[in-house]
Amino acid sequence: MLAVALPGAGQIYNRKFWKIPVVYAGFGALFYTAGFNGKNYTTYMKAYQDFTDAIPQTDSYLKLIPDNPEDYDPVLHPDTYDPSSASYYQDGLLRMVDYYKRYRDLSYIGIAAWYLISILDANVDASLFDFDVTDNLDLSLAPVLMPLPGGYTGAGLSASIRLTF
16 A cells, blocks of 8 residues: 555565666656647647737747748738638647647546556555465376267366365
């Protein structure tokens, strides 16, 4: 239950020290992707909002669209813009907003899943900590003649477990 309070504490308790960097590297990677996707989501969302409003001072989309704004911008260049180009770039911005929102949300789900996996790993290690694996428990496979219907015999395989004290 230490892993619930602090990720990696269950692995320390179980003396599996090599797993601690793995746990924190997983969290670090997932937090990085959540931050990266969240930052890009807000950037593209702001650019989409600026592209669709009628205020000439809001032009953050110009940093993201490298083409000539005279072809697609109805606010800054109302006489020379092409409506199909404007629609194309607006749809592209909206696709990027959806893309980064989806992967930001998946990163948050990944953080929760990684947290649960680290708890499960610590719990399984704690349950199997005192598991005895000695020569007293033996599994053997041996060939055997098996009776078949019609009075025939055939070759088979027999599995037996033997526990010696």
